[in-house]
Amino acid sequence: MNFIPDTPGLLPKWMLLVSALAFFNSIQNCLTTSLTARIYNHKPQLVNPLQARTFGVWTFTSAIVRMYAAHNIHNKVVYDIAIWTYAIVIAHYVSELLYYRTSKLSAGIISPLIVGTTSFVWMIAQYDYYVHS
Numbered sequence: 283m284n285f286i287p288d289t290p291g292l293l294p295k296w297m298l299l300v301s302a303l304a305f306f307n308s309i310q311n312c313l314t315t316s317l318t319a320r321i322y323n324h325k326p327q328l329v330n331p332l333q334a335r336t337f338g339v340w341t342f343t344s345a346i347v348r349m350y351a352a353h354n355i356h357n358k359v360v361y362d363i364a365i366w367t368y369a370i371v372i373a374h375y376v377s378e379l380l381y382y383r384t385s386k387l388s389a390g391i392i393s394p395l396i397v398g399t400t401s402f403v404w405m406i407a408q409y410d411y412y413v414h415s
Contacts, residue, residue, distance in 0.1 A: 287352045293408050297352035297364065300401060304345035311338025320390030321375075324383055344371065355412045361405070368402035 287294035310317050311334045318334040319326040344367040351357075351364035375395050378385045385391045 287355065289355050289412075291408070291411070293404055293412065294352040294355045296401065296404070297348045297355075300397060301345040301349040301352065303397075304341050304348070308338040308342035308345065311335060311341065317390075320388070321394070322378065322384040323388050323390055324386040328384060356414060358413045358415060361409070361413050365402065365405045368398050368405065371398040372402060 287298060307317070315329045315331060315334045318337055319329040322329050347360075347367050348364050351360045354360045371394065375385070375391055375398065379387070379391060
């Protein structure tokens, strides 16, 4: 298996990039709480090592799904699961921002919201191009 997906289009490469960034984020969540506290910046006292590691495992799982989707972009099941990873992350960040109020608008939450929303919309828009049912 090639490291870089050989499928035409930019979406598989984008998903691989997002996966690589998520792997980094997973590692840093296991080592420190500082970047996680930037996301939950309205109540950073709630960020502790256990919560950060749990967040890291969730992020790592999403990264693996997205990496598989990048390399198996025509597989309907993998594509659908990858879309769900973005829907879940959007719902999580929006709920932390608007409902739980553990976050306030800052780069710490805006960046993952932009990446998640862009990826979600892009995958929905390109569904028929990549998935042939």
